[in-house]
Amino acid sequence: MNVGLLYDYKEWTPVKPYFDWGSMTADLGLDTLFWAARQDSVLQGSRVVCSEHEDSYVGFAMKRVMCIPLKTQEEVQYRQEVLKDCLAHEEFVGKLYRLASKVLEDWDRLGRKRNNTGIRDTKAELITDLQVFRLLVSGMEQVKELLSKDGKEMHSRGFRELFDRVGKEFSDDVQIRLEKILMDLSFYVDVTIHQPKRNVFYSYSPRIQMECGLEDGLKIGSLKLESMETIEKPYSNPYGVKAKLQGQVNSLTPGVIALYKDQAMREDAEQLEYEAVNYVYSCCSSIVASFGRFFDQLRFQTAFYLGAINIKYQMQRYKTEWCFPEVGGQESLSFTDLKEVVMTMKQKGNTIGNDGKLDGEAMVIVTGANQGGKSTFLRSIGIAQVMMQCGLMVPAKRYRSGLFPNFFTHFTRREDSAMNSGRLDEELRRMDQIVSNLGEDSLLLLNESFASTTEKEGSAIAYDIIKALKEEGVRIITVTHLLSFAQRVYEEKQSGVAFLSAQRLSDGTRTYKILPHAPEMTSFGLELYDEILSSDK
16 A cells, blocks of 8 residues: 655655765755754644654655655646645644554564564464554554544645545455454464453453365365354363363263363364464465555655654744745746755854846856855755755745756865865866766756866866866856856856856945856955954954
């Protein structure tokens, strides 16, 4: 049984993530979003409390889902519709997540994560499997009840189809039949004596009917299970006087065998009982496996949406507006009041947003004053793109872009002991890996790449590489201090190239606004130098 809240045609599987997801996470600061997903949310006046384990799992689910991009407009819209439902019914999503978590935690206590070879050869293992069977059926009953009670208010196709699937594949008829099977097998699990009823103790006992044939030597063979059920009867000590008297009476009754006299025969009867119960369970094992996968997926998929709710509250906390992005063609990229949400959460305050209309621009070159917000601007686009491509809302009043499953980041890094060579060699090695993995619909964000060598050499390297990538249809947004490179591209007046600059007022004030502007031949680094010297005095 599928859950179908992340895709309309398949369950979530960890396939085809972004290339070098670890570098992208570090370059864009996405760990802060995973942290935000784990934070408890205040849901309409009532607090949804997560345990530390649940917090970790929500962040884990968010990270796993975000690293696999959606590839079509239909996939994005499907997930957005489900998320809109979740935002409108937050407590319901929390209940669904916690129900799935509780079932799986109870299953863990029964040994779900043990090394299971698929071979069952002990009574204890069979009893455990029957307990799991009962647990999962009970869990499905609770899911069905919750969906019937609260799920009718959900309007997205994902939730409607989940409601229909559960109603069809776990219909009242199926539920009754599974409960009957569990009741018939309950004698094998419920071995304890019941509390007294009218001062009489009761126990569960089996009634098993089998058909058999006789083989050579009058040996029993060709066994066939006819029926099995559990009956409740007053408890009698099997080794007491009453049981022995009953056994003696039974031994005089035609067709009845008293087992208390014969240890070997009693062991054979117990083995026959085990085989019969094991056979019935084996017929239901595919149902158990299906229910188990259902709860795994239900917890994982609802955890993602619970994390999305938490991210929304973090954005609201710092007065960051958000919207559901629009999917356009590959030439599309425009936004209004786009903010770098990671910085917002780290600084615990509102940040400056930027507007941009970059439709049809195959390459965007951002230059301007140091500490003017260029890298922040670049990260804001990268973060918004990743959020859009996993179905999340983005921190902007409006955001429209194409989908780029082949999305790469190449940010400059400090030289450290983990590097086997210098910074330039390391940058070129990473660029070689990116080039080797480029494909259709590729987007590349470059942040001060190739600035670890001289300005002249870095500009030459950047020009050759970026020009070749643009000619291959890769969309590029680059922040650079390589002013010779930027000026050369500007003078060539290439089509499909936009130039932006970090705004700097005449008095040197940085507004952190990125505006259309021709590249300037200075980054005003002396201003920073003077600031540092003056602060040291």
